[in-house]
Amino acid sequence: MKKPEWLDEDAGPVVRPFALIRGRTRSSGDNFDLIAVVVPTGASAPPEAIIGPEQHRILELAEEGVTVAEVASELDLPLGVVRVLLGDLKDHGLIEVRPPAQVSPLPSERILKEVIHGLRAL
Template sequence: MTPPPEWLDEEAGPIVRPYALTRGRAHSSADDMDLIAMVTAVGKTPRDPADIGPEQWRILDITARATSVVDIASELDLALGVVRVLLGDLQDQGLIRVRPPAQVAPLPSERILKEVINGLRAL
């Protein structure tokens, strides 16, 4: 007789598959969320606390201070796709605010780059 599959890993604790965390969804409203976008909990309580899973409660704790999407995934030790689905659910409920990454400085003009190259050649 084959032993039953183990649902508990001694080191990791209970094993929950990513599709169970996202209820089988692979996409959400947060799919286009940048990895370095800053996420902040707005401090509101959910309409129905039963709709929020333990991972999402943890996200709300983590984002009490602005935290990037990639840091949230690292902290939860979950795949980015799973974290984006969970964040999308929280965003749809108005529990988090997502701020896009800060605008980087504009690239130098072509004229400046040519002057630098010509200056280097002159050396």
């Protein structure tokens, strides 16, 4: 089994996940749904933006459209950390987080009964 890049066998974790986000636990990404889709905006990073390697990886993943849960899995980071990283990218205008697609409502019971009766009549 391949060990995560941020682990050192002798020393333990080299960079703790929450060090990546400078100890912050809140961001504009707190409300992102697990199945919301992350896509790039195509904008350039503003000069004041500090984009770390994890955020560069998120931008790469977002090229194909990826869910918040998939980002956390791919980066092997806790969801809270990923939400802060995503929030930072969104605040800089680099990504857009789209809500999950709406599922169409289920057909009514009356329609289902009519279909069943129609099939039985055949």
